[in-house]
Amino acid sequence: MGLVLGDDGKLRWFWRAAIFYGLAFWGIPYLARPLAEWAFAALGIRDGFSAGVIAFSEVFQFLVVLIPTAAFAWYERRRVDGYGLDIAKALRAPTFEGLIVGVVMAGAVGLGIYLLGGMQVRGFAGTGALTILAWAGANILIGVSEEFWFRHYFLYSLWRSIGFWPGALVIAAVFAAIHYFNKPGENISDVVTLVAFSLLCSYGVLRADTLWFAVGLHAAFDFMQLVVIGTPNGGQFVDGRLLDATFNGPAWLTGGSLGTEASWLMYPVFVLAFLYVTWRYRPAAATTAAPP
Secondary structure: OOOOEOOOOOEOHHHHHHHHHHHHHHHHHHHHHHHHHHHHHHOOOOOOOOHHHHHHHHHHHHHHHHHHHHHHHHHHOOOOOOOOOOHHHOOOHHHHHHHHHHHHHHHHHHHHHHHOOOEEEEEEOOOOHHHHHHHHHHHHHHHHHHHHHHHOHHHHHHHHHHOHHHHHHHHHHHHHHHHHHHOOOOOHHHHHHHHHHHHHHHHHHHHHOOOHHHHHHHHHHHHHHHHHHOOOEOOEOOOOOOEEEEEOOOHHHHOHHHOHHHOOOHHHHHHHHHHHHHHHOOOOOOOOOOOO
16 A cells, blocks of 8 residues: 555554664663663662662563553554463473573583683682572573563564564664673674574574574573673673682683673584574474564
């Protein structure tokens, strides 16, 4: 019917994706920031790189993105979880396989850094079990919130409008840019990892036909890096690490202030992860045709 409306009389998918991006990434966060600051203070949460701060941030982010997602779900007469995060599939195999892949990927890089002399482990940091559990919960929230934000409705609408791989590349660019411009010390080494990570999560949607693989991957990948290995992130260490570790070595190996995700050892690990997803989910109809 025209540039704006499709044959069904509704907005074309490109405009839905563009409106969602504007609301979820700019409009609603800007309007809701005073409420977030008030709630942060009212709850007595202290600034710092703690599980509580991360959990608060991710819950708030999820609620922000839920608003435009719910609006478009109503407009399209779909369930709000109907774009890849079907609640009924949360505890099925792809989620747990994503967790395993995330642990293996980050763990392999950490082990490689250690064996090459860039990481020195003096033992355990003495962090209590409750703190570790709190961090596990916070990282699960990271997985759910950020995948809901980037690869739920946003990927679905881009997929319908410009195709799967162009849409995945747009999301990877946005994902990398947000980290690049908001995290201290970002460099091209980390950007390569961020783009590869985003594409791997999107590829999991294509092959596994669910976003839950990416949720598990995201949660475990971050938990292994930040809490188990205890790598820095933007020059900061989390409050409550499992290992008492230091990192001394060239930045190409250790990642420097950006941690293991900026290590060059990440690159072959991502290649292997893509090959694994291709092999593991090859029985599925891995087509780039528009999703249902």
